Amino acid sequence: MKFLLFVLNLETKILTSMARSLISTGCRVSMLTMIFSLITFSSMMAQTSSTDGETLYLTRCNSCHQADGEGITGVFPPLNEVDWVTGDKGRLIRIILDGVMGEMQVGNTVYSGAMPPWKTFLNDQETAALLSYIRTAWDNNASAVTENEVKLVRKATAGRTQAWTAEELAAKENQGVPGAFSFILAPPDTSGSN
Numbered sequence: 001m002k003f004l005l006f007v008l009n010l011e012t013k014i015l016t017s018m019a020r021s022l023i024s025t026g027c028r029v030s031m032l033t034m035i036f037s038l039i040t041f042s043s044m045m046a047q048t049s050s051t052d053g054e055t056l057y058l059t060r061c062n063s064c065h066q067a068d069g070e071g072i073t074g075v076f077p078p079l080n081e082v083d084w085v086t087g088d089k090g091r092l093i094r095i096i097l098d099g100v101m102g103e104m105q106v107g108n109t110v111y112s113g114a115m116p117p118w119k120t121f122l123n124d125q126e127t128a129a130l131l132s133y134i135r136t137a138w139d140n141n142a143s144a145v146t147e148n149e150v151k152l153v154r155k156a157t158a159g160r161t162q163a164w165t166a167e168e169l170a171a172k173e174n175q176g177v178p179g180a181f182s183f184i185l186a187p188p189d190t191s192g193s194n
């Protein structure tokens with residue numbers, strides 16, 4: 001297993017450095033897209049079943065968002081000290097399950113890429129471990145995500161077949177964990193009361 005992780009990490013490292021040099025030489029966009037698909041493919045095919053958030057991060061997310069969580073400016077957004085990560089949990093869980101595409105402002109930079117969906121690759125327990133990890137890694141210091149919260153959001157968004165857009169995620173109905181606190185947040189039922 002350790003060996004497999006090592007090989008995989010090496011492979012994504014090579015792809016990432018290829019992407020970096022292509023970006024700096026101002027290469028054709030189609031070429032970059034091809035490299036990104038390869039990175040996506042190699043991180044998705046990783047046969048890791050771990051409940052350790054850091055291990056999951058290193059196999060699934062590291063190639064794009066980097067070990068220091070700073071991403072690659074203009075191409076892959078940072079996860080360190082970013083509201084998308086440390087803010088609303090429901091929104092973050094949605095991003096991981098179905099991915100996100102189109103224009104998205106992260107810090108002072110506007111990204112326009114595509115983040116792959118993970119819902120068929122990570123179960124509730126793995127997703128919770130991974131998200132709890134990124135919410136506390138580097139300079140982040142946010143609360144953990146529980147398996148039950150992932151389960152509730154997964155259930156509520158089960159019909160989703162496309163990646164989210166930042167615009168959709170700004171809507172209240174696409175934030176929060178449905179059902180988790182409804183008994184506190186639900187307005188009093190005044191209909192037909194007598």
Ligand code: HEC
Pocket residue numbers: 036039040043057060061062063064065075076077078079082084085092095096100101102103104106111112113114115116118130134
């Ligand atoms: C193939 C590259 C790639 C991989 C692998 C990847 N992401 Fe992303 N991610 C992106 C891109 C590109 C965006 C921005 C999408 C856009 O511009 O709409 C993004 C956006 C995000 C965002 C919202 C913006 C931000 O920076 O906070 C989060 C959170 C995120 N990714 C977490 C993850 C996690 C967790 C993993 C591992 C399960 C992961 N990503 C794997 C490319 C990737």
